[in-house]
Amino acid sequence: MEIFNTVAALKSFVSEAHADGKTIGFVPTMGALHRGHISLIERAVAECDLCVASVFVNPTQFNDSRDLACYPRTPEADAAMLSAAGCHAVFMPTVEEVYPEPDTRTFDLGSVAEVMEGKHRPGHFNGVAQVVSKLFEMVEPHKAYFGEKDFQQIAVIRSMVRLLSLPVEIVACPIIREEDGLALSSRNARLSKEERTIAPAISRILKQSRELRPAHTPEMVIQWVTRELSALPHLRVEYFEIVDGHTLQSIRNWEDTDYAVGCITVFCGEVRLIDNIKYED
Missing domain, CATH: 3.30.1300.10 (Pantoate-beta-alanine ligase, C-terminal domain)
Structure with missing residues (x-):
């Protein structure tokens, strides 16, 4: 498995794959991976020629600085899990690599972004749209995989894809739970x-x-x-x-x-x- 820390290296890998006519499945994550994430990786591996994942704790989607500071980070364990699951490449950038300049874009994501999480976490979904649109531009995936635990997020990302006319299929995957029913997170x-x-x-x-x-x-x-x-x-x-x-x-x-x-x-x-x-x- 290849590990990339820069956009340039990632784009070089992706460009070669596209030139070879390979299909790319993409799994964006914020790390601290668990079996739920790995189920997405396994589906991408099964359905596409190449599976690319990202591990990046995106600061623009946190409206609580304490939540951002406390978010678990386990990059070495994440890389080992991704490799064992058959992932072909993982993008692990710094904040400066993803945001060399502040991202001031605002997205008209429609009513799906205004209720529930959108109401209780102002700015959250705009931050999600910022980072996911950037990652889609870098990876140019044919399919992108998201877990249904984040049910509203999937609807918002689909809205963003329509808004920007991006050529990517959003694949929603079932919630993975512990034996006692707790949704993996x-x-x-x-x-x-x-x-x-x-x-x-x-x-x-x-x-x-x-x-x-x-x-x-x-x-x-x-x-x-x-x-x-x-x-x-x-x-x-x-x-x-x-x-x-x-x-x-x-x-x-x-x-x-x-x-x-x-x-x-x-x-x-x-x-x-x-x-x-x-x-x-």
Whole structure:
């Protein structure tokens, strides 16, 4: 596996691959890799001639400097995991390499970027669009792979791709969970031992809420989930919304959409965790 630290070296590798007619699958990450990331790598390896990953903690998408400072960084372990999974190249740049000058671009990402995470983390999705558009320009991938744990982020990136007319297919991949149901996240490493035993309640209660659908409105389900989680120690629900999975707009009735998705953010202690669930008929 090749490791690149500069844009020039990465572009040279990519240009050669394109000249040879090879398809490129790209997995952008912020590092601290886990099995969820590796599932994306494995799919890219299976579907494309070359798999390229990036490991870069992007400062422009953090609206909390403490969160940025605390974000786990494990570059050596990340490189070993990527190599073992069959990744062909990884881009591990410095902030100065990605942003030689401040990125002042603003993106009109539409309503999908204004709700939920967009409402609670102002500027977050613009920062995501900045870095992902830069990475797409560097790698020129045919396909890019993202995990559905970040359900809203996928919708935002698809909006950005349409906005910029980029020739890349966005591939959404299923959430990978621990045996106890907790969605895999790099942030899980920050949970204390006690918090780690409580955090799986998020997925458990979301799963139980599916059973309420036949006799309860979306608002009633939202209230039940919020009440159940709030009753547990260390957990604080920031938001839980049931939305149309295409538009990400809240629904009042199940009949309002054929694709209802519940999206939640919960603080477990000081660690911010996100998850989602699809309400299927």
